[in-house]
Amino acid sequence: METVLHLVLILHLELWDQTEAMHPDCAVVLQHMKAEEDCHRVLQQEENNRSSKTGCPTLWDNIRCWRRVEVGQVVRVSCANVSQLFANNQGHVHRNCTEDGWSELQPAYEEACEILVDDEAEQETTYLSNFKQVYTAGYATSLISLITAIFVFTVFRKFHCTRNYIHINLFFSFILRASAVFIKDLVLFSDENLDHCFMSSTACKSAVAFFQFSILANYFWLLVEGMYLQTLLALTFVFQKKYFWWYILIGWGVPTTIITAWILTRNFYDNKGCWDDTDVDFIWWIIKAPITASLLVNFIIFINVIRILVQKLRSPGVGGNDTSHFKRLAKSTLLLIPLFGMHYMVFAFLPEHTGAEARIFIELGLGSFQGFVVALLYCFLNGEVQAELKKRFWKWQTQSYLSYSKRRRTLFTESSTITQISVLDKSSPKDKLSPEGQVLTSNSMSSV
Numbered sequence: 001m002e003t004v005l006h007l008v009l010i011l012h013l014e015l016w017d018q019t020e021a022m023h024p025d026c027a028v029v030l031q032h033m034k035a036e037e038d039c040h041r042v043l044q045q046e047e048n049n050r051s052s053k054t055g056c057p058t059l060w061d062n063i064r065c066w067r068r069v070e071v072g073q074v075v076r077v078s079c080a081n082v083s084q085l086f087a088n089n090q091g092h093v094h095r096n097c098t099e100d101g102w103s104e105l106q107p108a109y110e111e112a113c114e115i116l117v118d119d120e121a122e123q124e125t126t127y128l129s130n131f132k133q134v135y136t137a138g139y140a141t142s143l144i145s146l147i148t149a150i151f152v153f154t155v156f157r158k159f160h161c162t163r164n165y166i167h168i169n170l171f172f173s174f175i176l177r178a179s180a181v182f183i184k185d186l187v188l189f190s191d192e193n194l195d196h197c198f199m200s201s202t203a204c205k206s207a208v209a210f211f212q213f214s215i216l217a218n219y220f221w222l223l224v225e226g227m228y229l230q231t232l233l234a235l236t237f238v239f240q241k242k243y244f245w246w247y248i249l250i251g252w253g254v255p256t257t258i259i260t261a262w263i264l265t266r267n268f269y270d271n272k273g274c275w276d277d278t279d280v281d282f283i284w285w286i287i288k289a290p291i292t293a294s295l296l297v298n299f300i301i302f303i304n305v306i307r308i309l310v311q312k313l314r315s316p317g318v319g320g321n322d323t324s325h326f327k328r329l330a331k332s333t334l335l336l337i338p339l340f341g342m343h344y345m346v347f348a349f350l351p352e353h354t355g356a357e358a359r360i361f362i363e364l365g366l367g368s369f370q371g372f373v374v375a376l377l378y379c380f381l382n383g384e385v386q387a388e389l390k391k392r393f394w395k396w397q398t399q400s401y402l403s404y405s406k407r408r409r410t411l412f413t414e415s416s417t418i419t420q421i422s423v424l425d426k427s428s429p430k431d432k433l434s435p436e437g438q439v440l441t442s443n444s445m446s447s448v
Contacts (some may be wrong), residue, residue: 039065056097063109069097079113131360132185138368139178145372146171146178149379156388162244166228167378169251170221174371176214181368184211188274204274209263212287216255222341223294224251226301229336233308254290262286295344302340338373 039060046057046068055070064082066075076094091112096103150171153159187207188199224247231243262283270280278284336342344363379385 035065036060036062042067056102059102061105066095066102071097071099073097079109082109082113131364135181135364135368136185138365138372139181142174142369142371142375143178145375145380146175149375150175152379152385152389156392158388159385163228165244166221166224166247169248170225171371171375173214173218173221173251174374177218178368178371180207180211180214183207188276199274200272201274204276208275209259212262213255213259216258216287216291217252219291219294219341219344220255221251222339223298226298226305226340229305230301233305258287258290295341298340299342299345302336302342305336335377338370338377341370 039058042065043058043060055068055073056066058068059066064077069075074094074096076092079091079093082093093105093107093109093112095105150168153164153168184207187204227250228243228247265283265286266275270283344367
């Protein structure tokens with residue numbers, strides 16, 4: 001029995017490695033549990049039926065269901081018919097029905113049957129395990145740089161403007177996205193003993209819902225950045241504060257409405273598992289359709305912005321040759337790609353399982369560092385920010401130097417005053433006796 005339990009543990013570990021790496025596909029586990037349930041149902045029927053009391057009753061050995069047979073019969077089964085996890089080899093196992101009941105399994109499962117190990121699945125598991133370290137480092141780097149960038153934009157009053165307010169909201173959406181990834185990994189994959197196939201707690205559903213909301217908010221704030229830039233280029237005079245609250249409504253209000261509709265639909269129509277699957281198409285499109293639409297609109301804005309930049313560079317008032325114009329255009333395009341999230345357009349309109357490795361590399365690998373790149377380009381490498389930081393640093397150095405010089409002068413003045421007083425005390429006539437006084441004193445002593 002210990003051997004059978006050990007084999008069951010091995011099978012579950014094999015399934016766990018695949019589900020953790022590939023996102024759960026628990027068909028084999030479900031089939032195994034269904035077979036166990038059916039076996040116990042047959043056994044219950046036999047117990048209720050008196051005519052089936054003879055022979056060896058139905059037996060579930062945690063791997064296979066052995067149906068009732070009469071005494072003296074031998075049941076022989078090939079390994080391929082035992083479980084899908086066993087290789088389709090020539091091995092067989094059998095049991096004898098004796099007067100004392102079922103005999104021991106001959107030979108044991110681990111001796112007769114070869115566990116089916118998919119080398120490609122193992123390689124993919126290793127690849128995804130290593131890739132998890134990459135996106136963890138990427139999101140951690142983005143998290144630190146984004147928090148620093150928000151601090152810079154918030155502390156210095158010079159940067160308090162509509163453009164930077166939109167940047168701050170975009171940075172915050174990236175922070176939510178990075179935090180949601182860490183929370184989701186912590187809740188779903190921190191404990192290897194969790195049965196992920198049937199995990200359906202409130203905590204894991206909340207983690208997945210928060211993750212989906214952060215993704216939606218991030219895409220819509222990328223859309224807001226594109227809309228804002230389009231507005232600046234298209235309209236010469238525009239009251240930016242007038243449109244700011246519309247941007248807030250699009251960036252936070254629309255994702256909130258979408259995720260609320262998704263949660264309610266999921267809860268009433270497909271409330272199973274941890275809500276991290278995409279089995280029901282119409283429920284998944286509640287989230288995917290708005291994201292795809294935002295990417296499409298942002299792509300159109302991106303093309304229009306590039307067109308406007310080309311027109312401005314070709315205008316007579318702009319100096320330089322064709323090479324300098326091309327360099328400016330290339331630089332502007334590269335700056336706009338991470339801000340608009342154009343790298344997501346590669347797989348935006350393709351099925352979910354198309355180019356899985358490339359999709360993972362672009363959406364997780366590059367996506368995890370997108371927050372860092374955006375903070376770097378639009379905060380730390382910004383000329384105004386660098387000039388203000390240099391100015392504040394120079395001012396801090398000057399104040400520190402002046403404070404140090406003042407302290408040195410004060411100490412020098414106090415030291416000079418003490419020195420002068422000590423010199424005057426040493427040269428005071430009260431502490432010295434004149435020769436005449438010494439003579440008078442000696443005469444007085446002699447007279448006594």
